[in-house]
Amino acid sequence: MGRHACCYKQKLRKGLWSPEEDEKLVRHITKYGHGCWSSVPKLAGLQRCGKSCRLRWINYLRPDLKRGTFSQQEEDLIIDLHAALGNRWSQIAAQLPGRTDNEIKNYWNSCIKKKLRQRGIDPSTHKPLGETDGREDRETTNSEKTSGSRNPQLLAPASVEAEPTPPLMGTGVSEDPAIPTKEFFVDQRVSSRHESPNSTRYAPLQQSNYVACCDANGTRPIGPPIQPTPPLWFTHDTRLLNADAELCHGMLPSVVPSISTSILSSSAELKPMISLPPDSANSANSADSSNELELQSSGTLFDSGIFQWLELLPNKGQIQFDTEPEDLKWSEYLNGTIASTTSNQSQGQSLFGVTKEESQVSVTGLNSWYEEQQLHPPDLYGKDLHQRIPAQPERI
DNA sequence: AAGAATGTCAACCGCGACTCT
């Protein structure tokens, strides 16, 4: 247990990843997909265990990751979801496209908990601190372990306790149309809590850009209308997502939960950065897609040839630098972190002495990886998402 | 300017669940 079995068999590297390792991993996955993670390091020529490769890919290298500061909408959503789900970070992350469970967990522990306490709210119970009898620091003991319990029955919020407890599908989309979805519970909880005088800035999820895509039957879209032809989005520091193209057409089934569209498209931080090439976005509905796929990258890496997305891309000539290449930062490139030059965040690793100056680059293509996604849908979000796919209602 | 304190986040660890033989 614990350390992956393969880690014992050979001397494997640990710790931070070098650009070379990242390059190898990205190249391999982009070209072949990850397949069996345990075989990835061998095939990719890495002295890492498969587990480490998986983690690196999921948390850092995936081109669809959104990095950078969380928007207010995202923060609200995390709080709402945490109130309903507890420390089930993977399920919370499933509602925040482009965010990883690790990222959300870190953000929760470093920021949100503090904010909630400052507002007099126990981050573990989401109740006023007075009611929790000063137990706010014990969230990893009873309350949080309970709320984060894998027993779905413990997750049912008080406001719906009288209801029969349905299986809480990780996807939030019940396979049984008659069974209320997780969103249903979340919304119920939030709505009811919204009436509490002690609640702080809690709004119904719909108001916080959380759009439950289905009604209680899981069949009919509800919530604000969704843009018919939404742009592909990256945040200021990120990578793409065409929220709807992928959501509705299965372009990136493993990375875009069904609920996410409104968050992406409404976030003030978001700006269009990318659009998929028509051959990678399912042609079924990509009429409005341009042929450009914008990614951002680090000129440092480009210059050094360490990490060349370009080689994966059909139209290399469309790379655009907003700043001088030497100002680019490799980790930002790897992150996809963007990079608006006005961004004041200092995200990303500052390893290997690379400058922190941020910039952005747009790239066209990245077909290989996406095609691979279609051929071999990965498990980035695990079983839950696979369960979700067929259950996704047709939208738009 | 320097050291301490605090914050952030990538990565690891340990475990349970799942799959395959």
Next chain:
DNA sequence: TAGAGTCGCGGTTGACATTCT
């Protein structure tokens, strides 16, 4: 059915960055 291999999750750690004194 049991056991091995693998995957995925949540908790935790530690390095690095930033802020404070």
